[in-house]
Amino acid sequence: MLILTIVGSGKWQFDRLLRAMDEIASETPHKVICQTGFSHYTPKQCEWFTFKPYEQLIAHYREADLVVAHASAGPRIYAVKFGKPIIIMPRDNTLGENLDGHQLEVAAAIKKENYPTQKVIYSADELPAAIEMFACPGIPHKAPDTGLSRLISALRQEIGLQGGN
DSSP, rough: OOEEOOOSSSSSSHHHHHHHHHHHHHHSEEEEEEEEETOOOOOSSEEEESSOHHHHOOOOOOOOEEEEEOOOOOHHHHHTTTTOOEEEEOOOOTTSSSSSHHHHHHHHHHHHHHHHHOOOOOSGGHHHHHHHHHTTTTTTOOOOOOSHHHHHHHHHHHTSSSOOO
């Protein structure tokens, strides 16, 4: 299983998530790739990159079996678009991971909806069980086709952005 970890392009670090995923990479047979952004922590046990061009990042989403990400719209949209389950761990402003608590609010709203392919966690201690939940053989975790990918493509084409798919 390939796990793609995304922390975003904002100026805030998310070392807590990266450390946890790096530790998991050393203890699991799953391949882990981390996007580190402006974080201070550099993974030692897994492949990582700071930022990549859009097309290369999209290729990672397509190849991934599972996405682990901060509570931002981008990773969630791409996980749904490409039919990937996602584990969402919000940045916590009380830990200096963001300016305000908006990611905690977003995560709470997602958790309340109880989507089967979207798991919200708040602590790195919850990551191993959440990952294994989606790695369980014989249980389909592919996100259903909601038409979102077609809508996104149409909107991108309408406003003249490349990468309509």
